[in-house]
Amino acid sequence: MTLTTDGAQPRPRTAPPHPKTAALTPLGLVTILLGAALPMIDFFIVNVALPDIEADLHAPAATLEMVVAGYAVAYAVLLVLGGRLGDSYGRRALFLWGAAAFGLTSLACGLAPTAWWLVAARAAQGAASAIMLPQVLATIHATTSGERRARAVSLYGSVGGVSMVLGQILGGVLVAADLAGTGWRMVFLVNVPVAALALLFAVRSVPDSRAERPARGDLAGTVLFAVSLTAFLLPLTEGRAAGWPLWSVLTLVAAPFLILAFAAVERRAEASGGSPLLPPSLLREPGVRRGLAVGLPVFIGFSGWMFVSAVTLQKGLEYGALEAGLTLIPMGVAQFAASLLAPRLVRRLGSRALMLCALVHGTGVAVLALTVLWAPWSALTPLALAPGLALCGFGQGVQLPLYFRILLSAVPAARAGAGSGLAATAQQSCLAVGVATLGSLFLAMESGVGMREAFATVLAVQLAGLLALAALSLRLPRELA
Incomplete structure (x- = not known):
């Protein structure tokens, strides 16, 4: 039992699975984690393939940006809806449909004859990811309890973090290998057999779960949420590349007003006994708010780091795509190892584990910043960067599981889909914001003070966020649910 921060009565640490829901088996857990890895890998895998796509499909820079942004925006916008559909129609069924759609849209990406075909297929792939991914956390939340849930959430966090790093490593390997002359197309085609495998295993091993009282649809809330999030994310991801045209400025200005309108519609729906897409009462839970606050510096800093490191390694140090990807291996290995230790650290240190990893x-x-600033440019080999990368990976490996654990511990099982959709939406939105803000800062400074100083400045901003995260951990309850 843990006391809430507002002095309310203690509540059970975790709710057991609904008695009608079968427990999640180890094979079922592996299967849904495989499904979770695919969308996360594809968020980053395309980055190293963009030069080859540009040459093969004769795509201008703005179109290449849409290849990335179309996936990211469709993914983020539809995540909450995907979670709600799983609550209503069954998370197993939505996982199966999402896996099948992800395989088909990946095939469409790999066979794209033109750049705009690829843009459309990538947006559809993002939508398929949004159907599949929320069912993973929701299924874990609804079919496990206690230490089994803590371990499963830790594995989910480790898969998420390692998949982001693996995306760029795998992309570099596949592009360099040029299997059967496929070139960049293999970064998408490789998903097809993996998605088919996840689909096959899911039919046999993933238990079904859903809300006891399926919620009615929320058309107004769904439309407003999609429009407001698109108005916020699209100009951030496309505005800089397009030179900040008038449409990007106007939509960015309109975004806060659209978000306020969405919040008003959701409050009215919940007050009248309706079924809002994102129940405002969910955001009033202290654990949910704490989880969102934890995620802000973690994901913005991580995505900004991934962007500036890719540019610095390939443009500044003139690494090839393969070497740039392989340089991140120490980070990925340390991150995975730390995620396996996360449950043990939390048992011993409670919320202070967050301060330690920060x-x-x-x-x-x-x-890393000192290495880049002081070492000769020619001495910045993958081996020289490995110590800093390994320390970063260890910290991230604990942060990611704790983010999901803190946020989801306050979500009732009946709202598991909406809660997991919120967690994933916040994650993906912060990833987009990190690239847009820290990436723009890096590119603006690079032309003025040089790449070394620009890289170090972005790392200094990330360090400030991590120190704020360490301070935030002191305000968390020592014992985590």
Whole structure:
């Protein structure tokens, strides 16, 4: 039992699975984690393939940006809806449909004859990801309890973090390998057999779960949420590349007003006994708010880091796509190892584990910044960067599971889909914001003060966020649910 921060009565630490819901087996867990890895890998895998796509499909820079942004925006906008559909129609069924759609849209991407075909297929692939991914956390939340849930959430966090790093590593390997002359197309075609495997295993091993009282649709809330999030994310991801045209400025200005309108519609729907897409009462849960606050510096800093490191390694140090990807292996290995230790750290340290991993991560960021600033450019080999990368990976490996654990611990099982959709939407939105803000800062400074100083400045901003995260951890309840 844990006391809430507002002095309310204690509540059970975790709710057991609904008695009518079968428990999640180890094979079922592996299957849904495989389904979770695919969308996360594809968020980053395309980055190293963009030069080859540009040459093969004769795509201008703005169209290439849409290849990335179309996936990201469709993914983020539809995540909450995907979670709600799973609550109503069954998470197993939505996972199966999402896996099948992801395989088909990946095939469409790999066979794209033109750049705009690829843009449309990538947007459809993002929509398929939004159907599949929320069912993973929701299924874990509804079919596990206690330590089994803590371990499963930790594995989910580790898969998420490692998949982001693996995306760029795998992309570089596949593009360099040029299997059967497929070139960049293999970064999409490789998804097809993996999605088919996930589909096959899911039919046999993933238990079905859903809300006890399926919610009615929320058409107004769904439309307003999609429009407001698109108005916020699209100009952030496309505006800089397009030179900040008038449409991007106007939509960005309109975004806060659209978000306020969405919040008003959701409050009215919940007050009248309706079924809002994102129940405002969910955001009033202290654990949910704490989880969102934890995720802000983690994901914005991570995505900004991934962007500036890719540019610095390939443009500044003139690494090839393969070498740039392989340089991140120490980060991926340390991140996975740390995620396996996360449950044990939380048992011993409680919420102070968050402070520890933030300080370790911050130390890694500082080591990287000093290495880049002081070492000769020619001496910046993958081996020289490995210590800082490993420290960063260890910190991230604990942060990601804790983000999901803190946020989802306050979500009732009946709202598991909406809660997991919120968690994933916040994650993807912060990833987009990180690239747009820290990436723009890096590119603006690069032409003025140089790449070294620009890289170090972005790392300094990330370090400030990590120190804020360490301070935030002191305000969390020592014992985590």
